[in-house]
Amino acid sequence: MNDPSAPAAAALEVVDVTRTYKMEGVQVDALRGVSLRIDEGDFAAILGPSGSGKSTLMHLLGCLDRPTTGMLRIGGQDVAKLSPNALAELRNSQIGFVFQSFHLLARTSARENVALPLVYRGIGRAERRRRATSALAKVGLEHRLGHRPSQLSGGEQQRVAIARALVGDPGVVLADEPTGNLDTRTGHEVMDLLERLNTEHGVAVVLVTHEPDVAERARRQIHIRDGLIERDTGASDGTGPGTGPRPGPESGSGIGRRP
Amino acid sequence: MRLGESFRVALEALRVNRLRSALTMFGVVIGVAAVVVLVAIGTGARDLVQNEIEGLGSNIIFVAPGQLSLGSAPSISRMRLDDVAYLGRITGDEKDIAVALNSGEVVRAGRNQTFSSIVGSNENLQNVFNRPLRRGRYLSRTDVETRRRVVVLGSDIARKLFGDVDPVGRQVAIAGGTRFRVIGVFEEVGQTFGQTRDSEIHVPVTTAQRMFGVDRVDFIAIRAQSSGDIPRLQKEVVDALQRKYQGEQFSAITQTQLLGTIGKVLGALTGVLAAIAAISLLVGGVGVSNIMLVGVRERTREIGLRKALGARQRDILAQFLVEAVLLTSIGGIVGIVIGVGVSLAISAASPVPAAIAWWSPAVAFLVSAGVGIFFGVVPARRAGRLDPVIALRTE
Numbered sequence: 001m002n003d004p005s006a007p008a009a010a011a012l013e014v015v016d017v018t019r020t021y022k023m024e025g026v027q028v029d030a031l032r033g034v035s036l037r038i039d040e041g042d043f044a045a046i047l048g049p050s051g052s053g054k055s056t057l058m059h060l061l062g063c064l065d066r067p068t069t070g071m072l073r074i075g076g077q078d079v080a081k082l083s084p085n086a087l088a089e090l091r092n093s094q095i096g097f098v099f100q101s102f103h104l105l106a107r108t109s110a111r112e113n114v115a116l117p118l119v120y121r122g123i124g125r126a127e128r129r130r131r132a133t134s135a136l137a138k139v140g141l142e143h144r145l146g147h148r149p150s151q152l153s154g155g156e157q158q159r160v161a162i163a164r165a166l167v168g169d170p171g172v173v174l175a176d177e178p179t180g181n182l183d184t185r186t187g188h189e190v191m192d193l194l195e196r197l198n199t200e201h202g203v204a205v206v207l208v209t210h211e212p213d214v215a216e217r218a219r220r221q222i223h224i225r226d227g228l229i230e231r232d233t234g235a236s237d238g239t240g241p242g243t244g245p246r247p248g249p250e251s252g253s254g255i256g257r258r259p
Numbered sequence: 260m261r262l263g264e265s266f267r268v269a270l271e272a273l274r275v276n277r278l279r280s281a282l283t284m285f286g287v288v289i290g291v292a293a294v295v296v297l298v299a300i301g302t303g304a305r306d307l308v309q310n311e312i313e314g315l316g317s318n319i320i321f322v323a324p325g326q327l328s329l330g331s332a333p334s335i336s337r338m339r340l341d342d343v344a345y346l347g348r349i350t351g352d353e354k355d356i357a358v359a360l361n362s363g364e365v366v367r368a369g370r371n372q373t374f375s376s377i378v379g380s381n382e383n384l385q386n387v388f389n390r391p392l393r394r395g396r397y398l399s400r401t402d403v404e405t406r407r408r409v410v411v412l413g414s415d416i417a418r419k420l421f422g423d424v425d426p427v428g429r430q431v432a433i434a435g436g437t438r439f440r441v442i443g444v445f446e447e448v449g450q451t452f453g454q455t456r457d458s459e460i461h462v463p464v465t466t467a468q469r470m471f472g473v474d475r476v477d478f479i480a481i482r483a484q485s486s487g488d489i490p491r492l493q494k495e496v497v498d499a500l501q502r503k504y505q506g507e508q509f510s511a512i513t514q515t516q517l518l519g520t521i522g523k524v525l526g527a528l529t530g531v532l533a534a535i536a537a538i539s540l541l542v543g544g545v546g547v548s549n550i551m552l553v554g555v556r557e558r559t560r561e562i563g564l565r566k567a568l569g570a571r572q573r574d575i576l577a578q579f580l581v582e583a584v585l586l587t588s589i590g591g592i593v594g595i596v597i598g599v600g601v602s603l604a605i606s607a608a609s610p611v612p613a614a615i616a617w618w619s620p621a622v623a624f625l626v627s628a629g630v631g632i633f634f635g636v637v638p639a640r641r642a643g644r645l646d647p648v649i650a651l652r653t654e
């Protein structure tokens with residue numbers, strides 16, 4: 001994918017987006033004009049107090065939601081013009097999600113949880129198992145294939161979720177408070193894993209957190225408050241591609257990519 | 260997502276909520292079983308009636324007063340015994356004309372007594388309806404002309420009153436006193452219209468008329484020489500009777516016509532029964548819809564997750580629709596098995612006939628699958644349309 005010598009391409013880009021909700025008749029401006037660009041191989045943390053709009057921004061970046069105004073581009077494609085089905089396919093192929101509460105299917109084995117995104121890609125069962133096994137190996141859980149979520153520790157569950165985010169070979173992994181339900185030590189283990197995926201496999205990682213020490217693990221911190229970006233340590237919006245030193249991916253092959 | 264995958268997920272969902280799935284299916288099971296059983300009974304009843312009417316003998320024209328059709332009030336007959344001779348001049352041979360005057364009375368012999376339907380008839384009835392005798396003889400012309408107190412017993416009556424003893428030559432008391440001499444016993448013939456013909460007793464129509472204080476006959480039956488004669492005879496007989504009894508209506512209908520009328524009535528009855536049973540299937544379907552809505556609510560987070568991972572609206576819709584259809588189809592199959600079993604049991608253990616038409620289980624299965632689609636669509640669409648952001652946030 002990305003050649004380290006070439007300027008990084010934008011994986012995700014929002015231009016002047018707003019998002020307005022109607023909650024019980026009251027208009028809520030969750031985002032009030034945000035421009036942001038996430039490059040391939042980026043490792044960014046979105047920080048902000050609760051109600052700042054960071055979750056809304058995350059949902060927009062993940063194509064789970066559409067902006068009220070403004071533009072959202074994924075891999076250069078304008079999302080506003082896509083049908084719901086095309087959007088679902090885009091999520092499936094371009095984006096991996098990691099949630100605070102893991103969101104694993106309780107009665108399903110680790111391997112089948114990991115394989116779930118591939119089901120919606122129409123991939124056959126044997127191939128799904130093969131890829132899920134390999135994704136679980138990358139997060140160090142190759143010995144837990146048949147375990148159910150309830151048989152795993154919190155840290156292991158989040159690693160299964162990370163494997164699920166990776167199995168479809170996305171350009172970006174979006175992690176919403178990935179350490180929020182974990183103790184500090186396990187949280188750092190999960191962060192180690194995300195860091196390793198970013199540096200070793202070149203997957204862009206965007207995480208939302210309100211914990212400064214977690215955010216510091218990222219190379220770039222985006223502070224958001226009251227629906228606006230307050231500060232961005234690696235601002236690349238409006239000013240062109242990535243500023244500042246950014247270690248390029250060591251390997252050209254993304255994690256989980258088909259050999 | 261492939262359909263096979265939807266089946267696997269749906270089966271798993273049903274398995275997880277085993278008790279709930281079973282209870283929901285139960286509504287469909289009852290509905291389908293009820294439809295299968297009632298259709299079987301309806302079909303069986305029609306088959307039985309058809310067989311029996313065919314057993315009455317062919318080429319017989321029944322003449323009765325009024326418009327003879329099921330459901331119309333019976334008219335009091337003004338026909339008399341001498342109409343046999345009158346009609347005989349039209350048909351050519353009065354030996355082919357039988358009359359009947361029906362009533363019911365208690366019949367007693369010694370200490371035994373039983374209720375019996377009494378047929379007052381003339382000497383021709385045995386021949387017209389082909390009723391073979393096991394013992395003795397049938398009524399003769401002289402018996403009728405001289406109002407003899409003689410009686411021919413149905414096989415059931417003979418057994419109840421006399422046991423194994425040969426009744427011929429013995430006496431029975433009818434309607435509390437009048438004594439009749441037994442002159443013959445019928446062969447066993449079985450049922451017609453749910454009444455066993457074996458509990459009839461035949462006495463001379465003239466004797467019956469005096470006993471009941473009437474001078475009418477209830478109906479006249481004419482055996483045609485060939486089926487080709489029937490339409491002509493029907494018209495001539497009705498015309499002749501209407502000439503004689505000015506202002507009266509008469510009908511002459513054949514067993515084929517009777518068959519058609521009864522078939523229609525039984526068909527309608529079967530339809531009504533099946534419709535009532537179908538209501539319970541409908542109620543079962545509403546139960547399925549309800550439980551699917553609960554399932555959608557329970558799995559809101561799962562739906563949100565699947566959507567985030569790339570499930571399209573139709574993938575989610577298919578998953579829940581397949582689950583609903585699976586629920587009702589399995590219920591349908593169980594219902595068919597129970598329905599067929601109950602039908603066979605009813606058929607074996609009671610006089611109510613039950614016939615499983617080959618199409619009835621097939622239709623029942625398709626209908627139950629259809630119920631699943633119909634009642635699954637609303638919950639499945641609701642699932643498919645869930646907003647993933649809201650769904651993921653649901654507790």
